[in-house]
Amino acid sequence: MNTAMNTAQAGFRPTELFAERMSIIPTSFIREILKVTVRPEIISFAGGLPNPQFFPVDAIKAASEKVLSSDGRTVLQYSTTEGYLPLREWIAAWYKERQGLAISPDEILITNGSQQGIDLLGKVFLDKGSEVVIEKPGYLGAIQSLTAYQPAFIGVTLNDDGVDTEQLASVYETRRPKMFCAIPNFQNPSGLSYAADVRERVADVVERHNTFVVEDDPYGALRFKGQAQPSLKHYLGDQAVLFGSFSKIVAPGLRLGWIVAAKPIMEKLVIAKQASDLHSNYFAQRTMHQYLVDNNVDDHIAKICAAYGKQCDVMLNAIDTYFPHEVKTTRPEGGMFLWVTLPEGCSSMDLFDKAIKQNVAFVPGTPFYVDGSGTNTMRLNFTNTDEERLVEGIQRLGVAIEEMLGVPA
Amino acid sequence: MNTAMNTAQAGFRPTELFAERMSIIPTSFIREILKVTVRPEIISFAGGLPNPQFFPVDAIKAASEKVLSSDGRTVLQYSTTEGYLPLREWIAAWYKERQGLAISPDEILITNGSQQGIDLLGKVFLDKGSEVVIEKPGYLGAIQSLTAYQPAFIGVTLNDDGVDTEQLASVYETRRPKMFCAIPNFQNPSGLSYAADVRERVADVVERHNTFVVEDDPYGALRFKGQAQPSLKHYLGDQAVLFGSFSKIVAPGLRLGWIVAAKPIMEKLVIAKQASDLHSNYFAQRTMHQYLVDNNVDDHIAKICAAYGKQCDVMLNAIDTYFPHEVKTTRPEGGMFLWVTLPEGCSSMDLFDKAIKQNVAFVPGTPFYVDGSGTNTMRLNFTNTDEERLVEGIQRLGVAIEEMLGVPA
Numbered sequence: 146m147n148t149a150m151n152t153a154q155a156g157f158r159p160t161e162l163f164a165e166r167m168s169i170i171p172t173s174f175i176r177e178i179l180k181v182t183v184r185p186e187i188i189s190f191a192g193g194l195p196n197p198q199f200f201p202v203d204a205i206k207a208a209s210e211k212v213l214s215s216d217g218r219t220v221l222q223y224s225t226t227e228g229y230l231p232l233r234e235w236i237a238a239w240y241k242e243r244q245g246l247a248i249s250p251d252e253i254l255i256t257n258g259s260q261q262g263i264d265l266l267g268k269v270f271l272d273k274g275s276e277v278v279i280e281k282p283g284y285l286g287a288i289q290s291l292t293a294y295q296p297a298f299i300g301v302t303l304n305d306d307g308v309d310t311e312q313l314a315s316v317y318e319t320r321r322p323k324m325f326c327a328i329p330n331f332q333n334p335s336g337l338s339y340a341a342d343v344r345e346r347v348a349d350v351v352e353r354h355n356t357f358v359v360e361d362d363p364y365g366a367l368r369f370k371g372q373a374q375p376s377l378k379h380y381l382g383d384q385a386v387l388f389g390s391f392s393k394i395v396a397p398g399l400r401l402g403w404i405v406a407a408k409p410i411m412e413k414l415v416i417a418k419q420a421s422d423l424h425s426n427y428f429a430q431r432t433m434h435q436y437l438v439d440n441n442v443d444d445h446i447a448k449i450c451a452a453y454g455k456q457c458d459v460m461l462n463a464i465d466t467y468f469p470h471e472v473k474t475t476r477p478e479g480g481m482f483l484w485v486t487l488p489e490g491c492s493s494m495d496l497f498d499k500a501i502k503q504n505v506a507f508v509p510g511t512p513f514y515v516d517g518s519g520t521n522t523m524r525l526n527f528t529n530t531d532e533e534r535l536v537e538g539i540q541r542l543g544v545a546i547e548e549m550l551g552v553p554a
Numbered sequence: 555m556n557t558a559m560n561t562a563q564a565g566f567r568p569t570e571l572f573a574e575r576m577s578i579i580p581t582s583f584i585r586e587i588l589k590v591t592v593r594p595e596i597i598s599f600a601g602g603l604p605n606p607q608f609f610p611v612d613a614i615k616a617a618s619e620k621v622l623s624s625d626g627r628t629v630l631q632y633s634t635t636e637g638y639l640p641l642r643e644w645i646a647a648w649y650k651e652r653q654g655l656a657i658s659p660d661e662i663l664i665t666n667g668s669q670q671g672i673d674l675l676g677k678v679f680l681d682k683g684s685e686v687v688i689e690k691p692g693y694l695g696a697i698q699s700l701t702a703y704q705p706a707f708i709g710v711t712l713n714d715d716g717v718d719t720e721q722l723a724s725v726y727e728t729r730r731p732k733m734f735c736a737i738p739n740f741q742n743p744s745g746l747s748y749a750a751d752v753r754e755r756v757a758d759v760v761e762r763h764n765t766f767v768v769e770d771d772p773y774g775a776l777r778f779k780g781q782a783q784p785s786l787k788h789y790l791g792d793q794a795v796l797f798g799s800f801s802k803i804v805a806p807g808l809r810l811g812w813i814v815a816a817k818p819i820m821e822k823l824v825i826a827k828q829a830s831d832l833h834s835n836y837f838a839q840r841t842m843h844q845y846l847v848d849n850n851v852d853d854h855i856a857k858i859c860a861a862y863g864k865q866c867d868v869m870l871n872a873i874d875t876y877f878p879h880e881v882k883t884t885r886p887e888g889g890m891f892l893w894v895t896l897p898e899g900c901s902s903m904d905l906f907d908k909a910i911k912q913n914v915a916f917v918p919g920t921p922f923y924v925d926g927s928g929t930n931t932m933r934l935n936f937t938n939t940d941e942e943r944l945v946e947g948i949q950r951l952g953v954a955i956e957e958m959l960g961v962p963a
Binding site: 156157158159160161162163164165166167170172173176194195197198200202203205206209210213214217218219220221222223224226256257258260261264268269270271272273275286289290292293294323324352353354355356357383384392396397398399400407409410413416417419420421422423424425426427428429 | 565566567568569570571572573574575576579581585603604606607609611612614615618619622623626627628629630631632633635665666667669670673677678679680681682684695698699701702703732761762763764765766792793801805806807808809816818819822825826828829830831832833834835836837838
């Protein structure tokens with residue numbers, strides 16, 4: 146060791162070496178906000194966390210013990226890129242049972258949460274400049290992941306009953322998008338869902354072109370009100386790539402989601418997954434499968450739905466009480482978020498500063514819009530705050546809004 | 555549900571939508587080989603699996619129980635992109651203790667095995683056509699992962715004492731590589747290590763240019779012979795990005811590795827990691843940390859080293875006995891692989907077919923060469939076969955080699 150460690154190379158300028166894509170991937174805005182909201186006095190509606198009260202800790206513990214005791218040396222070894230077959234079979238059976246969808250386990254790839262599914266899809270399909278349609282507002286995680294592949298995003302307005310299908314049709318008449326990213330159930334960030342007739346019209350548009358829908362459905366099982374609608378996959382078959390996740394129905398810390406895709410796409414996804422990280426955590430896959438086999442996950446989901454429905458009601462009632470009437474709110478039938486629209490001309494970024502002074506936080510809407518609009522919108526999460534603090538937080542937010550609107554508090 | 559699922563869209567031609575990169579990422583050749591080698595009668599030296607006999611199953615079980623019992627709701631929740639801080643602190647302390655390297659936990663990012671580290675590095679640094687130097691032969695996983703970013707690979711010969719530093723210097727005189735991918739300890743595939751003077755000369759070349767070494771070191775702790783050499787990071791400081799992994803020293807099924815990088819690079823890696831899958835499995839991180847705290851991992855590694863050293867000796871002795879003298883073999887001081895060179899003009903692909911008939915398998919060398927050379931080379935793994943079958947397999951392979959060389963069996 147005759148050379149001292151060189152700690153400050155004058156000649157090393159890594160910033161000059163970064164790929165072009167790194168100059169355009171946005172830092173997660175939510176991540177920055179979450180740094181502010183760790184202060185305990187702040188009531189935060191900014192995160193997107195499920196309520197940990199419903200994590201089946203003891204059952205996961207029993208499942209992990211069981212797989213390690215019975216098959217430890219295999220559970221801790223390298224495994225297949227596609228994922229544990231019995232877990233994929235369980236997912237296929239679940240679709241059959243809950244949605245009547247006939248999906249083969251060979252059409253399922255296990256991923257690190259559905260977030261990785263988006264990244265893999267970008268890797269498989271997107272060249273620089275490839276066109277991608279996304280809802281306005283759209284899922285921020287998809288915008289971030291896909292931006293790494295330098296596509297051209299085309300935003301299509303999300304109405305109260307789902308994506309604007311006239312706009313969608315007109316986009317497909319003039320452009321050649323490879324994919325349309327949609328969250329038809331309890332969308333993140335808006336909490337909105339597609340009505341049945343909107344789903345049919347989306348399918349009509351898509352099947353007339355050589356394109357597909359990325360149907361991201363992490364929240365679909367979290368319905369606490371109203372009637373489930375058929376998935377876009379039901380109408381579109383192979384022209385839908387469907388994403389699912391255990392993060393919201395079991396627990397996110399295990400980082401397990403999946404992609405459902407037709408065989409020619411799946412072949413490429415498997416190659417992309419292998420190039421990305423060989424395979425998903427096998428211990429977690431085996432533990433999750435054991436948990437699903439030994440427990441009634443539908444009963445578990447029913448409990449989560451009941452609780453989230455109540456939390457959503459509490460937030461909406463508080464909004465009715467404490468927000469000025471000119472502020473509009475979505476009324477979700479499931480999921481984890483609702484969406485607030487301030488009067489035209491108001492800025493939710495300005496409101497954010499005032500809200501932090503009142504010790505309450507949320508996510509301003511603009512980062513969810515690929516065209517930089519949505520200035521007067523914001524996202525509220527209702528699943529990770531107890532009822533008392535839900536009411537208190539909305540009351541504080543009401544004070545901030547009234548201050549901004551010039552109404553004396 | 556008034557529209558039947560459309561199972562065969564005449565109009566949907568996904569292959570026309572694939573990104574350009576998907577036409578060049580090689581399917582894993584090893585993966586294809588492994589499909590052949592599942593037959594129980596085949597003795598396979600083709601895989602790269604650690605010996606599961608040394609997986610600390612009971613200790614991992616105790617660790618996972620402990621973290622779930624004491625902190626289950628946090629363990630199963632979303633977590634930070636950078637990874638569990640105490641785990642990063644443990645890794646930093648380990649470098650200090652074993653190698654005298656001063657690394658801050660802030661310079662460490664937890665990844666899904668070190669394979670994901672390579673992918674993230676590609677995402678952060680490589681544009682289409684960016685130049686990357688890699689050893690000849692080089693790590694196949696790196697070639698696959700980085701190919702997704704469409705770089706121009708430049709191969710530099712690996713000699714018995716490490717990379718050819720004259721070739722390396724001349725590459726840097728005429729080209730502008732962003733990075734040089736090196737495995738200085740018990741390289742995959744060759745089993746070779748860099749001598750101390752080669753390390754110094756590599757550092758001399760690298761520090762004269764605005765570039766860095768990707769120092770992939772999954773096997774460094776698995777030394778069963780000879781003297782450890784300082785890492786390239788020791789000489790190069792921030793101009794080395796160092797990769798580590800728990801896969802070979804604890805267990806691969808938990809998919810946990812890490813990247814050590816200087817702060818400006820780390821900032822970009824964190825953004826890339828977040829866009830890829832938010833964060834690595836938190837339950838696995840917590841379990842691994844608890845395992846490391848509650849057990850003496852150095853004692854555990856010493857046991858693995860002793861066993862692998864013996865397995866390597868058994869294979870080398872069998873080679874000396876059963877292979878014709880014109881066949882050359884590396885004599886590794888650690889790791890999991892050794893490298894065989896057949897006489898000039900022989901093809902290890904041809905040998906593979908003959909070997910399968912003898913019920914023995916290996917990986918032909920060509921896929922490890924970015925320039926398609928290495929026709930007469932092959933990789934043998936010695937860690938995942940018991941001693942009796944090691945001898946039997948080498949004897950069978952000797953028969954196949956003699957058959958190919960025209961020597962009567």
